[in-house]
Amino acid sequence: MNAVATKPKLAVWKFSSCDGCQLSLLDCEDELLAIAEGIEIAYFPEATSAEIEGPYDVSLVEGSVTTPHDLERIQEIREQSSLLVTIGACATSGGIQALRNFANVREWIPLVYASPEFVSTLDTSTPIADHVQVDLELRGCPISKAQLVETVAALLSGRQARIPSTSVCIECKARGTPCVMVAFGTPCLGPVTQAGCGALCPAYARGCYGCFGPMESPNMPALERQWRELGVDDAGLVRALRTFNANAPAFKEASEELAR
Amino acid sequence: MTETREIRTDYLARVEGEGAMRVRIRDGQLEDVEFRIFEPPRFFEALLRGRHFLETPDITARICGICPIAYMASSAAALEQACGVELPEQIRLLRRLVYCGEWIESHVLHVSMLHAPDFLGYDGAVELARDRRDLVELALRLKKTGNELMRVIGGREVHPVNFRVGGFYRAPTVAELRALVPELEWAREATRELLRWTSTFDFPEYQRDYAFVSLRQPGEYPIERGRIVSSTGLDIPVEEYELHFTETHVERSNALHSTLEGVGAYLVGPLARYALNHAELSEVALEAAAEIGLEPVCRNPFKSILVRGVETLYAVDEALRIIDGYERPDEPFVECVPRAATGCGCTEAPRGICWHRYELAEDGLLLDAKIVPPTSQNQKSIEEDLVGVVSRSLALSDDRLAHVCEQTIRNYDPCISCATHFLRLDVERL
Numbered sequence: 001m002n003a004v005a006t007k008p009k010l011a012v013w014k015f016s017s018c019d020g021c022q023l024s025l026l027d028c029e030d031e032l033l034a035i036a037e038g039i040e041i042a043y044f045p046e047a048t049s050a051e052i053e054g055p056y057d058v059s060l061v062e063g064s065v066t067t068p069h070d071l072e073r074i075q076e077i078r079e080q081s082s083l084l085v086t087i088g089a090c091a092t093s094g095g096i097q098a099l100r101n102f103a104n105v106r107e108w109i110p111l112v113y114a115s116p117e118f119v120s121t122l123d124t125s126t127p128i129a130d131h132v133q134v135d136l137e138l139r140g141c142p143i144s145k146a147q148l149v150e151t152v153a154a155l156l157s158g159r160q161a162r163i164p165s166t167s168v169c170i171e172c173k174a175r176g177t178p179c180v181m182v183a184f185g186t187p188c189l190g191p192v193t194q195a196g197c198g199a200l201c202p203a204y205a206r207g208c209y210g211c212f213g214p215m216e217s218p219n220m221p222a223l224e225r226q227w228r229e230l231g232v233d234d235a236g237l238v239r240a241l242r243t244f245n246a247n248a249p250a251f252k253e254a255s256e257e258l259a260r
Numbered sequence: 261m262t263e264t265r266e267i268r269t270d271y272l273a274r275v276e277g278e279g280a281m282r283v284r285i286r287d288g289q290l291e292d293v294e295f296r297i298f299e300p301p302r303f304f305e306a307l308l309r310g311r312h313f314l315e316t317p318d319i320t321a322r323i324c325g326i327c328p329i330a331y332m333a334s335s336a337a338a339l340e341q342a343c344g345v346e347l348p349e350q351i352r353l354l355r356r357l358v359y360c361g362e363w364i365e366s367h368v369l370h371v372s373m374l375h376a377p378d379f380l381g382y383d384g385a386v387e388l389a390r391d392r393r394d395l396v397e398l399a400l401r402l403k404k405t406g407n408e409l410m411r412v413i414g415g416r417e418v419h420p421v422n423f424r425v426g427g428f429y430r431a432p433t434v435a436e437l438r439a440l441v442p443e444l445e446w447a448r449e450a451t452r453e454l455l456r457w458t459s460t461f462d463f464p465e466y467q468r469d470y471a472f473v474s475l476r477q478p479g480e481y482p483i484e485r486g487r488i489v490s491s492t493g494l495d496i497p498v499e500e501y502e503l504h505f506t507e508t509h510v511e512r513s514n515a516l517h518s519t520l521e522g523v524g525a526y527l528v529g530p531l532a533r534y535a536l537n538h539a540e541l542s543e544v545a546l547e548a549a550a551e552i553g554l555e556p557v558c559r560n561p562f563k564s565i566l567v568r569g570v571e572t573l574y575a576v577d578e579a580l581r582i583i584d585g586y587e588r589p590d591e592p593f594v595e596c597v598p599r600a601a602t603g604c605g606c607t608e609a610p611r612g613i614c615w616h617r618y619e620l621a622e623d624g625l626l627l628d629a630k631i632v633p634p635t636s637q638n639q640k641s642i643e644e645d646l647v648g649v650v651s652r653s654l655a656l657s658d659d660r661l662a663h664v665c666e667q668t669i670r671n672y673d674p675c676i677s678c679a680t681h682f683l684r685l686d687v688e689r690l
Contacts, residue, residue, distance in 0.1 A: 016300045019276045020325020020418040026369065027417050029404040033396065036386040047373065048384025049273035049666075066300045096322045097302040108306035121301060142325060142418040200415045204422040205592075206429040209318065211419070239312060244322065 008057035008155065011043035013077055015063025015070055016097055016125060020142040021088035022046055022062050031149055038156050054080035058155055064090040064125045066097060071122075071131065078132040085151060086128045089141035093213050094247035096141075098125040101247055102255075125247065136161060141211035141244035144196050164195045167215045168208050171199035180207055187227050189240060192218035192250070209243060214250035224258070234258045263287055267650075267662045272669060274374040274384065276326050277676025281665055283650055290654065293646040295639065295669060299676050308629040313339050313598055313620055314425055320616070320631065321419045324675055326369070329362040329410070330609030331631075332423045333484055334616040339425045341499075342603025342620045343596040350589040351427040356484050357437075357582045358413040358420070359607070360575040363483070364406025364447070365417065366610035367530075367568040367575070370673040371458060372399030375565050378667040379461040395457060398450050402572075405440075405447040409579060412436055427593030437583045444583070447576045452548050455569040459552035464664075467559040468648055470641065471523045472532035475608050481540045481574055482533060484607045489536055492523050498606040501615050501632075517640040518632070525640040528612025529672065530567040531558055542581075545574040561645055561671040568610075568673075598624035609634050611673055635674045642672055 012022050026032065026047060042052035059081035065074060078084055086092050094101065100108060101124045109121070128134055138147050147163060154161035164170075168190035172179065180186040180202045188207030190199065194215040201208045227237055241255040265285040272279045278299040284292040304323055311319060320335040321328035333355060340347065347355070372395070373385035382388040389396035407417040413432050414420020422429050473494070475486030489495045494504060504521045520526040534541075538556040541549070549570045558567055600622045606615045612634030619628040649668045653661055 014278065016302060018322050018325040020322075020328070023276075023325045023418060026373065027403075027407060029400040029407070032400060033386070033389055033393070036389070041386060044384075045271055045273040046276065047274065048386060049377075050383035050387065066302075070300070095302075096307065096319060099307040100303060103307075105303070108303045109301075111306040111309075112301065112303050125302075141322065142416070145417075197416075201421050201429075204415050204430045206421065206424075209421075236312075239315065243315070243319070 007038065007040040009042040009052065009055075010039045011054070011056040011059045011077075011081070012046070013043075013059060013061045014046070015061065015074070015091065015128070016066040017063030017088065017090045017095065019046065019062070021091075021140075022060070024087075024142055024145050024148055025060075028145055028149060035152055039152070056081050058083045058085060061086050061091050061128050062088055064094045064097060064127060065131055066122050066125045067120055068122065074128060074131050083135045083155070084128075084132065085136045085138065086134050087138045087148070088143050089139065089211060089213060089244040090125075091128050092137045092139055092248075093127050093245040094125040096244050096246070098247035099242060100125055102242065127247070136163075138163070139194055139196055139212040144198070146198075147196055165216050166195045167191055167218075168193045168195050168197070168199050168202075168212070171195045171197070172202050175199050175203060177202045180205070181226060181230065185230050187230050187232050187240070189223070191226075192220060192223050209240070210251070211244050213245035213248045218250050220250060220254040224254070265658065267658055267665060269662055269666055272666060274377070274670060275674050275676060276324070277674075279669070279674065279676045281646070281669060283646065283661070283665055285650075285654065288654060290647065290650050293643055293650060295642050295646065297676055305629045305631060308626050311626050313342070313596075313618070313624050313626060316618070316626065317423050317425060318419075321423075323631070323633070325418050326675060327362060327366055327609045327611070327614075328419050329359050329414075329423070330607060330614045332420070333359060333607045334605045334614045335618070336423070336425050337485070337605030337607060338603040338616040338618050339605070339620065340596060340603070341605060342601040342618060343425070343598060344601070345426060345594050345596050347427060347594060348589060350587060351431075351593065352484070353582050353586070354413065354428060354431065354589075357579055358410060358423070359483050360579040360582070361406045361409025361413070363575040363610050364572055364579075365403055365410065366406075367572045368399055368403040368406060368454075370610075371454065371565055371568050371572070372396065372403075374673070375670055376458060376461075378663075378670060379565075395454075399454060402447055402450050402454065405443050405576070408440060408443065412440060424593055426596040427589075427591075429592060431589050431592040434586055434588055437586055441580065441583060444576055444580050448544065448573065448580070451569065451573040451576055455548055455552055455566065455573065458565050458569055461565070463560060463562045464649070465560075466562060466649055466652070468561070468645065470531065470559060471520060471526040472535045473520065473526045473528050473613065473637075474533040474536045475606060475613060476537060479540070481537050481542075481578070482608050488606060488613065490520065490523070490526065491532075491535060492520070494520070498615065499604045501604065501606065502617070505632075518637040519640065525644050526637070527641045528634050528637050530564050530571055530610075531561065532612065533608060534558060534567045534570065541570070541574050542577040544577050545570050548573050561668070564671050564673075598622060611635060611675055612637060633675070635672070635676065638672050638674070642669055642674065645671070
């Protein structure tokens with residue numbers, strides 16, 4: 001049996017995004033060539049002009065849905081993919097461009113573009129899972145390289161990827177970083193944010209800014225109370241919740257309630 | 261009888277973002293070229309309105325996952341100017357150091373993984389590794405050296421977290437930076453090897469008399485500061501950018517093109533920086549350039565791969581110099597008090613000058629934002645290169661011509677995700 005034929009076929013797709021999450025795959029400098037030996041990179045235009053037709057065993061999807069054409073394209077990709085993994089905050093929640101969901105994008109277009117009539121865009125930026133079934137989500141703005149490698153390794157060995165759903169606080173404890181809210185009075189989204197980054201921000205003397213999005217069942221009222229005690233007003237809280245995962249349901253609902 | 265040839269690539273590979281290209285030839289004459297952007301717009305300038313100025317670098321970083329430091333550094337510089345703050349020397353050097361990391365990472369990615377395969381007839385670096393694993397491994401390790409600088413200082417490679425208006429959240433210790441020295445020393449030799457290898461490529465004989473535009477700062481190769489200068493005699497502070505550069509709407513291409521007043525198309529990026537600042541390169545970089553026969557002004561865009569190599573070597577050398585003199589600042593940042601003011605900032609992204617302007621209110625919220633990325637400035641020049649290259653390559657087969665056109669675009673290392681926040685979108689998809 002031909003060994004090449006048994007290699008899983010991987011495709012990497014881009015929607016509205018900064019390219020940073022797919023770049024994370026090329027940033028796996030120590031693992032990239034080994035990954036390429038275990039997997040057939042069938043479609044990855046940022047890295048190669050080669051193009052192998054579907055169906056694909058695994059599709060990594062970066063970016064959010066923001067144009068009418070995206071709506072069609074994601075259906076086609078789903079049909080061609082056995083497993084569909086979304087990578088990064090844009091794909092899993094809509095990304096920073098989902099701030100348009102809280103504004104009137106028609107009013108925004110002329111602020112950026114000279115001839116608004118030519119701009120073809122949807123009124124919202126939405127995650128991939130709003131449109132098709134998603135098999136696994138990797139959070140983060142950007143994703144964690146370690147989680148990406150773990151996901152690829154798990155797929156290759158046919159097991160489930162181990163992706164934590166706890167809060168960033170657990171990672172601070174594991175890392176031995178003192179709580180920045182308790183020790184320095186620095187507002188931090190760590191208690192409501194999903195782990196995965198390795199609790200980077202507190203290790204760099206700043207509060208978490210929630211780039212991995214809300215954890216499962218976050219206690220938003222408790223967090224808001226804590227932030228108010230540290231002197232943050234409602235407008236400040238709304239801004240903090242409206243960044244790279246503004247459209248993630250828990251952050252969206254909390255910010256809309258605060259903005260009312 | 262009329263014979264029309266159309267050469268098109270609907271989705272350009274090995275560039276950052278979504279772009280397409282079309283060339284139309286009628287009766288053996290070049291009729292039209294188009295380098296198109298269909299990357300969807302994300303409206304950064306609009307969504308920045310009403311945001312707090314301290315949030316700005318983290319937000320603008322998300323314009324580009326390949327060069328986040330460029331966006332963070334330009335926006336921070338603009339906001340520091342608005343607040344009337346000047347960075348202490350050690351903090352400025354730390355900015356320059358993390359920026360060196362981005363130059364190394366971005367340049368090596370382009371040189372070895374995106375651009376080199378064009379010259380050697382491979383689809384990409386993974387395919388190249390089947391025959392030249394040693395070189396691809398060397399390039400990956402080199403790229404990692406740049407990423408390590410970003411990771412140690414910034415916390416991570418893509419969208420570093422340790423960057424703020426006024427400096428950093430946390431200054432690295434001397435020991436943390438010293439630990440990077442052995443790998444950087446290895447990188448100095450490795451970059452020379454990469455340069456020697458790329459210098460053996462076959463370069464098409466094509467030259468253009470570009471109007472070069474870059475930053476210039478006496479005594480150093482420009483990265484994070486300087487005045488805007490051109491090969492046509494321009495020499496202005498960054499605040500005067502909009503007095504000399506305009507965006508014009510060209511009907512044919514459905515995109516906004518940047519032009520320099522009285523000149524027209526201009527070029528930013530490695531070729532421009534190198535031509536305008538050659539003498540400021542470090543000795544090691546100058547030696548390496550001389551060794552591969554790279555003249556002090558290079559007008560062949562295909563040779564930009566060599567200039568990126570020389571700049572990588574400079575960045576490695578400069579990183580070692582900064583680490584050698586590094587003293588940990590007492591405070592990692594300068595407190596910036598907002599006031600009603602406008603500030604401009606411009607730094608040298610790996611692809612060329614990245615210009616920002618912000619209007620700040622007294623409460624620290626942004627009233628207006630304007631961002632001019634390098635790729636949109638180069639777009640007119642890319643199309644002019646396509647005209648030049650296609651005109652002299654009409655005898656080639658369609659496949660071959662398409663490849664040469666794609667290579668012509670990839671010479672620029674275009675970052676389409678960046679450019680889109682500013683380019684007009686075309687509704688028609690090829």
